[in-house]
């Protein structure tokens with residue numbers, strides 16, 4: 554091809570792309586928008602709406618943590634920090650993780666801009682275009698969509714719902730972990746179901762991942778919100794794995810210390826990954842905000858008593874709401890072992906998105922539709938119970954009134970029949 558022919562072709566190519574519609578990449582356009590947001594957006598402007606749709610408490614972050622941030626700001630903590638976080642926070646987190654899950658060094662900790670950023674970084678570290686990722690569902694949508702942004706394909710293994718609530722068919726999960734699978738995502742305690750993976754299941758999954766060289770990304774952001782026995786933390790892959798194998802644990806300050814708006818989290822990973830992880834942090838966020846990291850130090854060092862009383866309150870709220878909902882005919886609800894949600898069945902929820910929109914529109918009650926968490930979540934709705942009983946009572950009264958006004962099966966539209 555002559556030089557002038559080449560110039561004509563590239564000119565034509567440039568004109569063609571200039572004339573095509575200005576769309577995002579196909580992988581991004583194919584992402585599912587959050588149905589939780591869809592319902593919440595429908596609720597803006599509805600007066601007096603009771604929002605149980607998001608995973609956060611209606612209480613502010615404890616005072617001692619806010620004070621630590623104020624002091625840090627007053628002291629001028631307004632600069633960039635090390636990509637992997639300030640040393641005192643990495644040290645405090647290593648001690649905290651060590652107490653819960655066995656010896657962990659600061660060099661195995663990376664500070665992130667909350668759990669969702671930690672999930673993105675962990676996935677960017679190990680999975681890319683064309684890789685096969687397996688995820689246990691129903692699941693908070695971000696975990697399933699993040700690998701897709703990077704061009705990976707996600708295969709899901711669904712929990713099943715029965716007399717014992719949500720349970721895992723371990724054999725099905727092990728069978729899905731085929732040679733060539735790049736990464737497994739497990740979120741336990743699970744959002745939305747509250748399901749908690751048992752120690753025995755974790756061991757079997759870890760063994761399989763070891764055997765096949767599969768990366769295990771464990772989303773353990775709800776590990777402290779655990780109601781089993783007298784334990785203060787849910788079973789963790791970190792209890793079983795060595796710190797130098799293919800296990801990356803993701804965690805967050807959002808849930809155990811009520812710090813959702815602060816955007817602070819961390820990763821526990823093999824030290825040999827940290828140099829590459831630091832590059833990814835640089836190109837994503839560069840670092841977590843420095844005064845927020847100072848607040849994180851206070852949370853980790855002085856927050857144990859707070860977390861324990863939070864969990865006691867959450868347990869009481871969970872039991873209170875389960876009892877109240879069980880009194881409503883047609884509702885099928887059980888108390889889950891972890892997290893901060895009830896994921897329950899009710900008539901009309903076979904079209905859960907429409908039901909939740911009708912609930913917010915007609916009764917100012919904000920719940921999340923089960924379908925937001927994958928097709929196996931259809932038929933269910935999610936209620937975050939992290940609030941006081943008066944608020945729960947008000948929500949239950951609204952749900953009961955809605956159900957009485959729309960007897961069986963026509964709930965979803967609120968208009969038919």
Ligand SMILES: Cc1ncc(COP(=O)(O)O)c(C=O)c1O
Nearest residue numbers: 608667668669693744774805807
């Ligand atoms: C399962 C799960 N992982 C991670 C996160 C991330 O939380 P954050 O980004 O606030 O740390 C959430 C938030 O609700 C979650 O439910």
